[in-house]
Amino acid sequence: MSIILVRHGETLLNVARTLQPADTPLSPTGLAQAAAVARRLADQGVGAIVSSDLPRARATADAIASATGLPVAETPLLQERNFGDLRGQSYDNLGFNPLTMTDAPPHGESADAFFKRVARAFDDAVQRQRGLAKPLVVVTHGLVIHAMLQRHLQLAAMHTMPARLGNTSVTVFSPEAPYPVDLVDCTAHLAGAVQDKAGSLSGG
Secondary structure, eight states, X not given: OOEEEEEOOOOHHHHTTBOOOTTOOOOHHHXXXXXXXXXXXXXXXXXXXEEOSSHHHHHHHHHHHHHHTOOEEEOGGGSOOOOGGGTTSBGGGSSSOGGGOOSOOTTSOOHHHHHHHHHHHHHHHHHHHTTOSSOEEEEEOHXXXXXXXXXXXXXXXXXXXXXXXXXXXXXXXXXXXXXXXEEEEEOTTOOGGGSOOTTSOOOO
């Protein structure tokens, strides 16, 4: 069996390269991307779905639920890093890279707190997958997936750490230590007008 990490679909703020408030919804393109990844996952079979409770992730998970007939379990452990008062601001106008800052922004989350939360989310996903006859789908955010790749998963020589993760990209790994990765940041289900926009912000 495996665990499938899915980044949420596109938002207008992704494309505008803006750090996103918690209530940011999917764009029309993001909804179409969610439907595309849902078809892909329904075709291969899914055992359960767990999602971040932020709307952009939950809407993506709901599309997968509709295609598979499965319910969605929510957990705040899978939320994107909280950038506090920086949310709503343009990434490119800040003058520094907030995605790699270690300190907590005002009313936000430090890198250390974020990584500890992601570790709990990772352990939770591995626990949820146990006993399933089909893969667990985990719908979450760019920085969460990147942190899991960086700190919890084993990339084979054939894989490289992605600089960014595409909207609705699929990353697949084994739920058994050392948690080898089979597929990284795959958006093969997206084509034409719903392709991932390479210049959009991945995280935040």
